[in-house]
Structure formats: C-alpha cells, structure tokens
Amino acid sequence: MMNLSRRIVLQSLLASVALPALAQQGAAPAPTPFRFEDVVRRAREIAAAPYEASTQQLPPPLSQLSFDDYRDIRFRPEKALLAGGGGPFRMHLFHPGFLYQRPVTVNVIRDGVPTPVPYQRELFDYGRNKVEKPLPVNLGFAGFRLHYPLNTPKVFDELIAFLGASYFRFLGRDQKYGLSARGLAINVPGGEAEEFPYFREFWIEMPTPQSDRATIYALLDSPSVAGAYRFDVYPAKETTVDVTATLFPRQTIQNVGVAPLTSMFFEGENERRRQDDFRPELHDSDGLLMQSGSGEWIWRPLQNPARKAVSSFSDNNPRGFGLMQRDRVFENYQDLEAFYHQRPGYWVEPVGQWGEGRVELVEIPTKDETHDNIVAYWQPARPLERGQEVTLNYRLRAISDTNAMHPGGKALNTFQTPPRASGSNGPSDPTHRRFIIDFAGGDLEYYLADPTQVQLVPSTSTGKITHTFIVPNDHTKGFRAAIDVKLEPGQSTDLRAFLRAGNRALTETWTYPWSVE
Structure with a gap:
C-alpha cells in the first residue's frame, strides 16, 4: 500500500x-x-474482460512521421508539469507518432484526486513538421519523463522515462542512457511470437517540497495478462526504483519474464568482429551478473552470437541479477558521442521469496549497434495460471561501479584464442580453444606476494580440459588464468572457473559457453 x-x-x-x-x-x-489499490482493481476488471486489440488511429501527419521528423517534435521545458506542488520533480510528455502509435493516458494525482492531462498543441515545439489541422483534445501522449536536479542542484536533468510498450529507463548521477527495463516480457525465447505488454495509463503523484521520491502507478495490458504497477523512484548517485507488480493472467503463460532488462552487445574484447570502425568495443552492457540464493556470485560475459542463443541459470530464491557495464575505461570505446563508458548497469534485487525458477539470458545476432539484442529476466518454475493473482516486489538500481557489489575478485577481461604452441604459424584446430580470464580486485593483490597459494578451479560440462595455467598480473593487481578446452564437432559446453586459496573462494565464478560447428 x-x-x-x-x-x-x-x-x-x-x-x-x-x-x-x-x-x-x-x-x-x-x-x-486515489491509491495503488485502485489500479489493482482496474487491472482485475480489464483482465476479466476480452482484450481490446483495436487502437485509435493517429491522424496524419503523425501516423507517417519518420525518425528524424519525430525527433524534431520537442516538449517545451517551460510547460513542465508538477511544478505547482513545489516539489523537486518536473514532468515532460512525449508526443505520439513514429513508432509510438498507441496513445496512453497520463494523470496527475493532487490531494488524492487524479486528473487526466489533456493534450494541448502549445505543449510542443513541432520544429520543421507542418501540423496544419487541429489535433483532437483526447489525442493522448506516447509517454512521459521526469526531471530532477540529479547532477547539479540548479539543473533539472532527465531522471526516468516511460516510452513504448512497457519499456522504461532511468539514470543515476553522471550516467548516460543505455539499457532499458521493462514491466513484463512474454515468449522471449521463441516457440511462439513474442508478446509485448504495454502500459496503457499512468498516474503520477504530485510531489511536495519535502518529497525525496517520485511515485508512479501504471496499468499494464496485453492479450495474455493485465497488471498494476507501482514505481517509487529515489534519485541518487545510483538511483533506485522500488517496483510492486500485481498481475492477472487472462490465460496460462508458460514463458514469462519477470523484471526484464534489454540491452545491446555488438562487440567486446571477448569476441572480436573486425569492422571498419575506429572504436574497439561497442556495447551498452558487457556481462550478466548474478547472486544465487546460496550466495554465489556469477559473471557471464555477453556475446553477439551467430544465431539466437538462450542460457539458463536455475536457482531458488535468487538474491539478484542484472546486466552490467563493467568496463569503464574510455580508451576501450573511444566514443565521444555515445559515451559507452558512462552507461549504467541495472541490478534487480528481489524483495521477498521468489521461489524456484531460473535467470534466463537471450542473445540475438545483430549486425550493428542500433539494435537491442540482449534480454535477461527471471523465469518462474511454474507458469502463471489463468485467473491467478500474483504480486511481486523488487528493487532496481542503476549501477556505475560493480566493484562495490561484492568483496571478492572480479572477472575483469575475457579473451579467447587458438592454443598454438610457441612459434607455431600453422592452421589452428577449430575444436581446440584457449580462454583467458583476468581476475582482479578483492584480496588478489594480497596474494601477489606469494602467487603459489592461488589455484585455478576450472570445469566444463562437455569435452575435455587439456591444459590450464595461472600467472600474476601486476598491471591489474590480480591474476591471469587460462583454460584450454577440446570439443568434438557438433558439441557445445559451458565453462566455469574461479580462483581460490586453500578452501576459500577468492573470486566470483566466471562462466562462458562455447560450441564447435
């Protein structure tokens, strides 16, 4: 409540x-x-009725806008909403058009009373677009964004934005937009067409001068499910969003993704695809980080696969998972426009018991950096049954630095190469591969004085490990480990490795898939 x-x-x-x-x-x-329970009641009511797929057709020229045309329509900052309450938040609205053909209703709650925000042409600067005919007052909006003095006390910076289906993005201090979160994901792995639930209506509480958070309610709808969402947004160096979701399935849903995250990975140091580009790496996120219910920390570097790949990590009551941008070195990106080194990771922390299920990672091939091709989410072991009411709570956090997330060593870099003998120039064996991992942080620097105390613990689900070695790496104040793996044609494997001293684990567990065609 x-x-x-x-x-x-x-x-x-x-x-x-x-x-x-x-x-x-x-x-x-x-x-x-007006309370969150009112949104829950609305969700329960629409779930009991047939899904309405029809939408209001946007009038021309809005229905025919190109990307550049749409980008030229800007909300006028001087018209920002929420200022009347004297609080530290301001709201800007997104105009419908381009990809955003389904208008949504945006309400402001003041003194407990919700009031829809009417469409007004005067709210927007249309740039070079010619909109000659009057637009209907019930046109609605594509979404909205909240601004807050995030980076400096005197400037209202963008804090969180809801735009398209159930997608939203939020920022902490000195961060740039990259990956997105979603309300819910359905049928992402395939088998059936993916379904994209959408937020059809929003309610934003009018902040007071003492407000340290923004509270947003949202009504979710799709052919398979309706739902009520509450978002409490706390601006900070690492902004957090507390989420409550109450779902009402219209039908049994086998493949549902809870707390889904969507990102882009085109190229990284672990997977070189030489392009005609001066930038060494291109990605919004470079790995999936997880903390299992048992407390184990796991790092899985991302890939841009040749074909769609699905990886599953079974667990019981997970403590957290997220898509992270661990590499924060500008020289590894060399991009003065995208600022990949400043893009946040999103960490999902369940509140309460989520039970049995799995963290699922879906990697989709992409030929450039313009497409989101990475999805991660929690898949409950049991399907959502028709007529069931399910409430889930979790916290989202915008992460700039993963070093403080756990005290152990981290997998800093992942490389792969053929395991050629020294001086050999012959053709490599495609069934034999060397994986090199740089571990750094935690207590690893302490053990550089006596490297013999550190052992590499590797394993493979299939195939054979033919050779391993570990050497100190003074440049990272850690250790470099290598694993040579041999597979048969057509085989695939999941590799795992961590460092230990005696019976004590010194690092998180690195895991990586590999297959031989």
Missing part, C-alpha cells in the same frame, strides 16, 4: 471526525484518495 502524505492523512482523519455532522446536514463525505 502506498504511503500517504501527511496532508492526505490529516484530511482523511478530519473527514472521518466530521462525517456524522456532515451526514446530518446532508453533505457528501470526502472522496477516498
């Missing part, structure tokens, strides 16, 4: 005290403040 402001609580108390007198005078009782 949402925390009511002091003003609303006092109003409710006063109303309850005055109710008998008002009733005697024939006056109507004070209205009940």
Whole structure:
C-alpha cells in the first residue's frame, strides 16, 4: 500500500471526525484518495474482460512521421508539469507518432484526486513538421519523463522515462542512457511470437517540497495478462526504483519474464568482429551478473552470437541479477558521442521469496549497434495460471561501479584464442580453444606476494580440459588464468572457473559457453 502524505492523512482523519455532522446536514463525505489499490482493481476488471486489440488511429501527419521528423517534435521545458506542488520533480510528455502509435493516458494525482492531462498543441515545439489541422483534445501522449536536479542542484536533468510498450529507463548521477527495463516480457525465447505488454495509463503523484521520491502507478495490458504497477523512484548517485507488480493472467503463460532488462552487445574484447570502425568495443552492457540464493556470485560475459542463443541459470530464491557495464575505461570505446563508458548497469534485487525458477539470458545476432539484442529476466518454475493473482516486489538500481557489489575478485577481461604452441604459424584446430580470464580486485593483490597459494578451479560440462595455467598480473593487481578446452564437432559446453586459496573462494565464478560447428 502506498504511503500517504501527511496532508492526505490529516484530511482523511478530519473527514472521518466530521462525517456524522456532515451526514446530518446532508453533505457528501470526502472522496477516498486515489491509491495503488485502485489500479489493482482496474487491472482485475480489464483482465476479466476480452482484450481490446483495436487502437485509435493517429491522424496524419503523425501516423507517417519518420525518425528524424519525430525527433524534431520537442516538449517545451517551460510547460513542465508538477511544478505547482513545489516539489523537486518536473514532468515532460512525449508526443505520439513514429513508432509510438498507441496513445496512453497520463494523470496527475493532487490531494488524492487524479486528473487526466489533456493534450494541448502549445505543449510542443513541432520544429520543421507542418501540423496544419487541429489535433483532437483526447489525442493522448506516447509517454512521459521526469526531471530532477540529479547532477547539479540548479539543473533539472532527465531522471526516468516511460516510452513504448512497457519499456522504461532511468539514470543515476553522471550516467548516460543505455539499457532499458521493462514491466513484463512474454515468449522471449521463441516457440511462439513474442508478446509485448504495454502500459496503457499512468498516474503520477504530485510531489511536495519535502518529497525525496517520485511515485508512479501504471496499468499494464496485453492479450495474455493485465497488471498494476507501482514505481517509487529515489534519485541518487545510483538511483533506485522500488517496483510492486500485481498481475492477472487472462490465460496460462508458460514463458514469462519477470523484471526484464534489454540491452545491446555488438562487440567486446571477448569476441572480436573486425569492422571498419575506429572504436574497439561497442556495447551498452558487457556481462550478466548474478547472486544465487546460496550466495554465489556469477559473471557471464555477453556475446553477439551467430544465431539466437538462450542460457539458463536455475536457482531458488535468487538474491539478484542484472546486466552490467563493467568496463569503464574510455580508451576501450573511444566514443565521444555515445559515451559507452558512462552507461549504467541495472541490478534487480528481489524483495521477498521468489521461489524456484531460473535467470534466463537471450542473445540475438545483430549486425550493428542500433539494435537491442540482449534480454535477461527471471523465469518462474511454474507458469502463471489463468485467473491467478500474483504480486511481486523488487528493487532496481542503476549501477556505475560493480566493484562495490561484492568483496571478492572480479572477472575483469575475457579473451579467447587458438592454443598454438610457441612459434607455431600453422592452421589452428577449430575444436581446440584457449580462454583467458583476468581476475582482479578483492584480496588478489594480497596474494601477489606469494602467487603459489592461488589455484585455478576450472570445469566444463562437455569435452575435455587439456591444459590450464595461472600467472600474476601486476598491471591489474590480480591474476591471469587460462583454460584450454577440446570439443568434438557438433558439441557445445559451458565453462566455469574461479580462483581460490586453500578452501576459500577468492573470486566470483566466471562462466562462458562455447560450441564447435
């Protein structure tokens, strides 16, 4: 249940005290403040009715806008909403058009009363676009974004944006947009066509001068499910978003992705695809980080595969997972426009018991950096049954530095190469591969004084490990480990490795898939 402001609580108390007198005078009782439970009720009602697939057709020229045309329509900052409450948040609206053909309703809740924001042409600068005919007042919006003095006290920077289906993005201090979060994902691995639930209506609470958070409610809808969402957004160096989701399946859903994250990985040091480009690496995220229910930390570098690949990590009550941008060195990207080194990772931390299931990672081939080709989410072991009511709680955090997330050593770099003998120039064996991992951080620097105490612990699900070695790496103040693996044609394997001293694990577990065609 949402925390009511002091003003609303006092109003409710006063109303309850005055109710008998008002009733005697024939006056109507004070209205009940709008709450998250009202969104839950709406979701329950629409889930019980047939899904309405039809949408209002946008009038021309909005229905025919190109990417550049749409980008030329800008919200006028001086028209920002939410300023009337004196709080630290401002709201800008996205115009419908281009890819965003389904208008949504945006409401502002003031003193417990929700009011729809009417479309007004004066809210936008249309740039070079010619919109000669009046547009309907019920046109709606494509979405919205909230601004907050995030990076400096005097400037309202973009904090969080909801635009398209159930996608949203948010930022911490000194971060640049990269990956996205979603409300829900359905049928991502394949087998059936992927379904994209969408937020059809939003409610934003009017912030007060004392507000340290923004509270947003959203109504989700799709052919398979309806749902009510609450987002409490706390701006900070690493902004957090507390999420409550109550779902009402219209039908049994076998492949559902909870707390889904979507990102882009085109090229990294672990997978060189030589392009005619001066930039060494191109990715919004470079790995999937997980903490299992048992407490083990696992790092899985991302790939741009030749064909769609699905990796699953079974668990019981996971402690967290997320897509991370671990590499923060500008020289590894050399991009003065995209600022890949400043893009955040998103960490999902379940609140309460999520039970049995798996973290699923889907990697899709992409030929350039313009397409999101990475999806990660939690897949419950049991399907969502028709008529069931499911409530899930979790926290999202925008991460700039993964070093503070756990005290152990981290897999800093991943490389692969043929395991040629020294001085050999002959053709490599495609069934034999060497994987090189740089581990750094934690207590690894301590063991550089006596490297013999550190052991590499490798394993492979298939095939044979033919050789391993580990050497100190003074450049990273850690250790470089190598694993040579031999597979038969047509085989695939999952590699795992970590460093230990005696019975003590010194690092997270590195894992990586490899196959031989």
